[in-house]
Amino acid sequence: MAQEAKVDTEFTIPSVCQICDTSSNIKWMCFECDLFFCLQCESKFHTKSKTLAAHSKIDIEKCGTKNIAEVIRKECGQTICTNCVMTNSHKDHTLNSIEEAYDGKVQEMKKFQKRIQSEIPLYQKTEDNLKGVLAEAFKQYSYIKEHITWKEKEIIKETKHYAKKLLDTAETEWKTIEQKINQEVTVVNNITENFEKEREIRGHTLPVSKLLTKTFPTIDNTYSPEEEVHQIKLLQHYFTFQSFKIKDIFGYLSKGPGFKLVKTYETSLRGFTKILPLNNNQAIISCWEDEVLQKVNFGKKNMTVETNYPKIKVYDIAVMKNGDILLSKQEGELKLLCEKGAIESFHSFSPFKTFGIHVNNENDIVVGLASSSDGGDGKIVVLDSNGIVKRTFENDKDKDKLKLISCPLRIVTNVDNSICFIEKSNNGFSNSGAIVAIDEEGKLKWASTRLGSSFHPADLSIILSSGLIVVTSYSYRCNLHVLNQKGKSIFEISVAELFNNQALFGFGPLSTAIDSEGMMFLADYSTDNYRERAKIATFKN
Template sequence: MNCEVHSDLVCVLFCQNCQQPVYTKCLHVLENKHKEHRLSSISDVYDEKFCEMEDFRYRVGQNIPFCSQIQHELEHMLDSGTKQYGEQRQILIQKEDDVITEFQSNIMVLLKEVDSEWKTLEGTLKEEIKVMKILKDHMEKEREIACQVSYKPSKTSHDDMKGIFGDFLWQIAGQTCKLKKSYQTHLKGIQKVLLLDNNEALIWSENNEDVIKVQFDNTIDIKVLKAIPNTRAYDMGKIQNGDIIISVQESQLKMYREKDTIENFHSFYPLKTFGIHVNKYNEILVGISTGLPDKEEEIPKPGKIVVLNCKGSVKRTYENIKNKHSKECCVCPTRIVTNQDNIIYFINIFRKNKQGTHDGIIVSIDHNGKRMWTYGEDKFQFCPEDIAIMNSAGCICVLTNAYTDILSKDGIYIARLQTKIKDSLESNTKISTLAFDKNMNLYAGEKTIQKDKRQSAQIHIFEIM
């Protein structure tokens, strides 16, 4: 290495402080620059630097494989991450497609359900509008006929009176329903028809110890699906899970489960259970009383209507229901129904008459138990046997021992179905129970009138015309 001052001379020393080579003769020339500096042989410095470089190269050589390994691992992680990212992204895209497909499918299902429900409701409403129009026309006809009746009491004989009003009554006895089909059963009398889904029903008789599950078919006779043996029933109601609540005129309310088991559901001891109804909120309404009057003019103790939940716990009780004359209106609730507004209608039996039948009235109360109206208090020997809701407008069909009346939801008489129903029955039978399906078809069960002429009872289906 040549000297910086004497470019033709070779340096043999190295200043450690200045970190530069120095020629020996320059020490005198540059004395002040390198004075008291540490000087070393340039060959020694070279050897030292060479060793340091070799050591560095060795260490670098040792670290290269490590760096290569780390690089490889990082590249592997990158490849793996890229692959995983792609897979997860594809999964998310697929899930998005699946969610969209499922959502669209669910939307289609919901749309079909909405369409189906609306078509059913639309058909029901149209049918009810048709029925209401027929009933209105029928009442218009009755009013027109009534307006034609005129007479002068002082100049009209008793026979003339009979002719006038006999013709009037004959004209207004319009036929408002027609028979669609009759189904023969093996029961001696139909106590009650509880309509279920799929044209199925539960039927039972006070003379039989079995409850029968049947299906009505348009092409063949009635089909027996199942018998619940050794089950005496007075009334029944179906809760939403399919279980059946059974009243047997005893203190213990029964439950028949889908697994064909019957168990105790709720005890009202010492009172007895009568009417049963399950409303749209899945609440169970139970009419309870000390019992039906079994002696003429006997006035039993007041009864009540108890509301249970589907687990058998009491939610509320309706009692001390009085008419406008402060007379008890809830002695023995034998049949209970509710309309779409959850207004309660029930048959109240309060007395046994001289003919051996039971006098009663129809009572309407609101959700709070307040009496809204009564029907039949001003009628002689009014003996209601069954009650049914006809339609969503709340019209009520009341069956008595003599006729069948249609009332408005406010308890106003609309029409009578007696004539056509009786024309469809054998002379020894009478209607004993009523039920309406969603299509406004009337299901009427019958029983024999004369006990010495027992015959198998029928269930008739009528169409409101």
């Protein structure tokens, strides 16, 4: 049924219908068609077309041209007068007064302005970050261009020098051979000439008396070439063409962060479960096997232990803005390590157990919970700094829906406030897993389930300047994966390549972290009997 439209301006009604150009009994005005027409044309044409029937029209006779709109239709936002309220097209609709609708729109506008005000700094910060990334990208491009040009000149220079050296050696050898052989050829020619003369003389018949007294050369007096000349061919060099790939000599471009090894620190521990960088070259480290929790300093030469906390098994660590440290022990309570060293209960999640924990930029605490380390039901809870629950993200109760959360092992938040976590159905070290990202409402953004069956994510961290996610995984060899904000793998490198294939690590780094300056930490996990001390390595991007 056609809908009656609001009248907010005066208009002039034509003398005849604008459809049939005959009837002077004008009944309707259609806003979409911008036509005035009679009752007959409305029934014959306007209501028979599905498209035209949906247009908004007004009854000229009932509404007139100067009635004041006093109410508004909630469904479509049309303002109507009191004469039109009880028409068939409006009597079943929800109506509000103009004042109420106006107040509601004012409040809506204020909320919109408030949201804009709160988001402007975020976009300004994003713009600054993008400009920073652009500057870094140009710096990196300039560095690459300079070094490629330098490498090109060096290779050309070295190639010319080496080629000249080979050519000089070959030419010297050739001159020596040519000289010796020519000397021998001269000797042979002289002997040949002498033999020819002797043959000519012998061709004449000698008297018997001279023939009896003639002395002929013996074999010992005949010519024999120098032994060196015979062997000279065997001793001559020949050129072997060496096939090669130019990238193996020149180098090549690699995608992803250019992590360069800065320092390797040896420790007295068997391995590390978690490393969390602090300010001033400090970090909190934990070793589950040794039940060790320490605050350490990274010096230019060695790593020193500043604080040894009470013997405790810690799975994950996060630090709040006031310096208090949160500890996940895979138990029902989230623990708080105060600055004085006391360990207190911060929040109870029983019967669930705590796994991954993280403190975001707003000082909210994101906690991954699971009913069991072997899988089952899991959820992610967001607390404020006082331990009060702000949000909870759980699996959809619909059995047909995908189960996103079973055991969130590690958690980080990205620059867009999305929550990224390692999701594994079993906490055993031999099981594959995925990186899952959900938005602020708990809806799935992406899940990196396509990295292969050998993808065993152990830890993850965020490169703050770019939002890239760095993941350590272990299988037959340990790798670093770099994912973009859509979960796509854009870079992968083995830890062996980071260390130039030196055997510096044991089973592999299970913990990774990147501090605010972009320094990456890899903490070793080693329980073998051949090397008792695990290591921590630092890399600069």
